[in-house]
Amino acid sequence: MTELEHRQIDFSVFVLYRLAERWNKSVPETYRILDKADALDGYLIPGYDMLHTLGSEYLINDVTDYVRDHGALV
Incomplete structure (x- = not known):
């Protein structure tokens, strides 16, 4: 794994x-929301x-805002 990937x-x-803290949700629940909105691979990583x-x-x-715009409820 490269330094950038880390x-x-x-x-x-x-x-x-x-x-998770802001939304008052567990980390796994927050991850599922981000995954549903493709926020990790579709936004955070490419926009790092x-x-x-x-x-x-x-x-x-x-x-x-990104998650809401992509249909994952917060």
Whole structure:
């Protein structure tokens, strides 16, 4: 695994835990929501270069909007 892939995984885990906290859901439940919206492979990983530079509050709101726009209820 490359260094970039490690950073992308760390970033995805960070976002996963922050969202679980914000949404008041378990981590597995939050993962299922992200998976349903294809937010990990379809948004967070491909957008890592730009997204990881954003503040966590903005990022959490952005991913929440993405999930809602893609039909996964939060």
